[in-house]
Amino acid sequence: xxxxxxxxxxxxxxxxxxxxxxxxxxxxxxxxxxxxxxxxxxxxxxxxxxxxxxxxxxxxxxxxxxxxxxxxxxxxxxxxxxxxxxxxxxxxxxxxxxxxxxxxxxxxxxxxxxxxxxxxxxxxxxxxxxxxxxxxxxxxxxxxxxxxxxxxxxxxxxxxxxxxxxxxxxxxxxxxxxxxxxxxxxxxxxxxxxxxxxxxxxxxxxxxxxxxxxxxxxxxxxxxxxxxxxxxxxxxxxxxxxxxxxxxxxxxxxxxxxxxxxxxxxxxxxxxxxxxxxxxxxxxxxxxxxxxxxxxxxxxxxxxxxxxxxxxxxxxxxxxxxxxxxxxxxxxxxxxxxxxxxxxxxxxxxxxxxxxxxxxxxxxxxxxxxxxxxxxxxxxxxxxxxxxxxxxxxxxxxxxxxxxxxxxxxxxxxxxxxxxxxxxxxxxxxxxxxxxxxxxxxxxxxxxxxxxxxxx
Numbered sequence: 001x002x003x004x005x006x007x008x009x010x011x012x013x014x015x016x017x018x019x020x021x022x023x024x025x026x027x028x029x030x031x032x033x034x035x036x037x038x039x040x041x042x043x044x045x046x047x048x049x050x051x052x053x054x055x056x057x058x059x060x061x062x063x064x065x066x067x068x069x070x071x072x073x074x075x076x077x078x079x080x081x082x083x084x085x086x087x088x089x090x091x092x093x094x095x096x097x098x099x100x101x102x103x104x105x106x107x108x109x110x111x112x113x114x115x116x117x118x119x120x121x122x123x124x125x126x127x128x129x130x131x132x133x134x135x136x137x138x139x140x141x142x143x144x145x146x147x148x149x150x151x152x153x154x155x156x157x158x159x160x161x162x163x164x165x166x167x168x169x170x171x172x173x174x175x176x177x178x179x180x181x182x183x184x185x186x187x188x189x190x191x192x193x194x195x196x197x198x199x200x201x202x203x204x205x206x207x208x209x210x211x212x213x214x215x216x217x218x219x220x221x222x223x224x225x226x227x228x229x230x231x232x233x234x235x236x237x238x239x240x241x242x243x244x245x246x247x248x249x250x251x252x253x254x255x256x257x258x259x260x261x262x263x264x265x266x267x268x269x270x271x272x273x274x275x276x277x278x279x280x281x282x283x284x285x286x287x288x289x290x291x292x293x294x295x296x297x298x299x300x301x302x303x304x305x306x307x308x309x310x311x312x313x314x315x316x317x318x319x320x321x322x323x324x325x326x327x328x329x330x331x332x333x334x335x336x337x338x339x340x341x342x343x344x345x346x347x348x349x350x351x352x353x354x355x356x357x358x359x360x361x362x363x364x365x366x367x368x369x370x371x372x373x374x375x376x377x378x379x380x381x382x383x384x385x386x387x388x389x390x391x392x393x394x395x396x397x398x399x400x401x402x403x404x405x406x407x408x409x410x411x412x413x414x415x416x417x418x419x420x421x422x423x424x425x426x427x428x429x430x431x432x433x434x435x436x437x438x439x440x441x442x443x444x445x446x447x448x449x450x451x452x453x454x455x456x
Contacts, residue, residue, distance in 0.1 A: 154250070
């Protein structure tokens with residue numbers, strides 16, 4: 001039986017002491033049902049750090065009796081929690097890092113609800129309005145910092161990886177930390193935790209004070225990928241598209257480690273941007289990195305990209321296997337080139353305003369059986385648009401694997417169907433079969449039941 005703490009109260013140290021009376025009333029009286037529902041989901045994920053499941057439904061059912069009540073106090077609010085995961089506490093007290101993440105979640109959920117969605121300040125139907133909203137969420141969370149020239153390296157990769165792969169990500173992170181680079185990941189376990197853990201050691205050896213381990217997530221995925229304990233700056237974005245935009249706007253370089261469909265989604269997203277005609281001259285270091293025994297993973301990815309997007313897409317990244325120091329050197333040099341480019345082009349180093357993210361990549365994709373079957377997975381379109389549609393296909397598979405709504409759709413209607421050009425479908429089928437064979441689809445044991453069907 002899962003250990004739980006029957007009842008406890010938690011007070012913020014600083015994150016939420018500046019709430020307006022309206023915001024306090026909104027929380028205490030629970031006048032916004034959506035805000036409360038989103039916060040409860042994200043709060044449970046934070047408290048459930050270290051769980052061994054990525055099935056959102058399973059987690060929500062296990063803690064169906066988890067409760068939150070907001071209590072008014074002089075400088076804001078405190079939380080009363082019932083039936084919270086016991087792993088978040090030591091000797092009856094909540095672990096400090098978890099408490100900070102808990103109130104970071106509340107900070108972002110309140111801000112997104114009141115200032116982004118309900119205020120009318122941001123036109124979320126326009127390209128500029130969406131980017132402005134992403135910037136304001138990050139600024140409110142104090143993660144965009146003017147004058148900080150230490151590069152931010154985004155690390156992408158699977159949450160369900162082998163021990164060898166995890167150790168490799170940690171070794172790369174160590175070499176990044178030795179070179180004064182900070183880390184951004186999706187905040188979860190596996191390849192999201194390893195680089196942060198390694199960088200922490202490198203930073204400690206170099207006596208670097210400003211150690212940044214930024215985790216960026218969103219409500220749909222956080223329960224399946226609870227924040228790891230190394231994260232010291234947590235940000236909740238409204239949806240997966242704004243999460244992806246936050247990554248690339250803040251990144252000075254990106255490293256991709258082996259993963260599954262979520263990692264493939266991220267690869268196709270960044271390639272779709274870099275292949276867009278308006279971004280082709282912009283320096284943006286992109287490295288695929290794997291241990292020697294796992295380099296076949298990127299052979300498969302490389303073959304898939306060659307079969308679908310072609311040689312131009314392959315030219316936008318570098319594959320490095322085995323040599324962790326070379327990965328860090330390559331990324332450090334590339335980040336320095338980015339800094340020089342942005343100075344010359346009068347762009348900020350802390351937020352990449354000049355990167356053109358087309359509106360169709362900013363607009364949330366809702367994976368349903370109809371929207372998945374209607375995706376244009378053919379070569380009769382520009383390659384950056386094909387990359388965007390392939391990204392949506394993988395996003396739908398992620399939803400069917402681990403997101404509550406996607407899992408419910410699959411249970412009710414069966415697997416999503418993907419249709420397209422025979423060559424693309426063959427490459428897609430081979431890649432997905434490889435993920436299944438290598439146990440890259442989900443955490444845990446047992447036979448994986450696909451949430452998709454590739455129609456060939």
